[in-house]
Amino acid sequence: MFRSLVRLQSQFGNALFLSKVCPRSQQSRFALKYSTAAAERKRFYQDVSISQGEGGLYEINLDRRKLKTPGGKLFTVPNEALAIAVATEWDAQRETLKFYTMHMTTLCNTALDNPTERNKDQMINAALKFLETDTVCYRVDEPHGLVELQKNEWDPVLHWIENRYNVTIGSSSSILGPEIPEATRDTFRQHLNSYNFWSLTGLEYVITQLKSVVLSLGMIDRHLSVEQAVLLSRLEEEYQIRRWGNVEWAHDYDMYELRARTAAGALFVHLSSESSTVKRKLLQD
Template identity: 55%
Template structure:
């Protein structure tokens, strides 16, 4: 058991190490809790495609001091809802959409669009569902049954050739596949790419992120597939209930917000139902 567990942990650590240079997520909000200082939350339209969020008569601002503006009304409403839902204490770490907007607007790392696309693409080389173990047999069968359909889906829809491997260096991703993924991402707006990037980071998988954003799978399903090896261990050996439950809930919240963010900044927003994203 110790050998098998060590192998799994070693493989997981390698994937994380390989992804670290591109895995840094900018969290541009303060975790310091403050008392709620406003009563009413509203939105206002500025020009043809900008919307602001108002806290009483004050304009919401980003961490860099810019007036908080978003490109669509649905996104403005969603952010205003986050602020309106705060109780006596403002818990900014729970306002994931606000955080994503701050990152998109302030662009603190000053990255151009092509650099963001390359950063997302790098996750393809360390995609969670592409790395497989060759023991124990039950886990191998579990991975095949749960992950292979996702590979089949993305290869068919995006005309790619993404495979899995038990090698420590991972599968070889053809240049044609990387070009196809790059082409798709390049058609998305700078704001949408923030959502893509955060979804990929949370799930540690480009494949699962695409499937979720394309509404092929639900948020819960995406998180479960991303944590398949952990879930296998929990089923066999049990878990620390409160710790696992909290981490699972937090993962779902972040993944849901990031994927929803992509839709809220696109024209398709009005066609999205709440049930399709939960």
């Protein structure tokens, strides 16, 4: 039933289910409920299914129980594709439920409960703040090898996004960073406003992971793969590792973890933007 997710997921890499991330809440009255999602629990259901409820929204059923959010709301998603993604996460759990691996479920919970109680304008403002400290805009003066690496790897992406959105961003080695023109902010504000609340939730999550609006939009627009975006966001760290070596296993763990979170966010953006239902024939493939 859930094979279509594999096809959807392949656009963003296989890292989605390879790693762990604990859900976070910034609102104190939700903190306890959300913190429980970081724990493991014995699986209490046999079958996972989806159903369409009121208003055309899709629900997740664990046996005959309807899934609810940490805030106590009925867990509903806007389309079938996203419902399949969430149901797949629950179906993939074994004897023990590892909630920290269920990225799509966590993002849906965040969109439904909105623990920080923000609206679209506030989310857009938060995302645009990252332009001032964007990873690809801050350059070093030395060592020469890293200077050249940043220029060779980051400049093409920066030029792409400037041409793609007809904006000026630039880069700087100053601690103050580049001065972002107001026209650039306005252009990105208008673009981000075209996303619905759910998609913005996913996009802001991706931006937070990569610390970069440039890399996030490059990936969402399919100019970059998940693997490329993550490597570019870790460029200085990767340079230092090649130069000095790394702690055994720790580097790979961190890399897979970041890929998993980034892939989940990208997939969430695209699935929550999907207005039509998944074709029945895809579910039967």
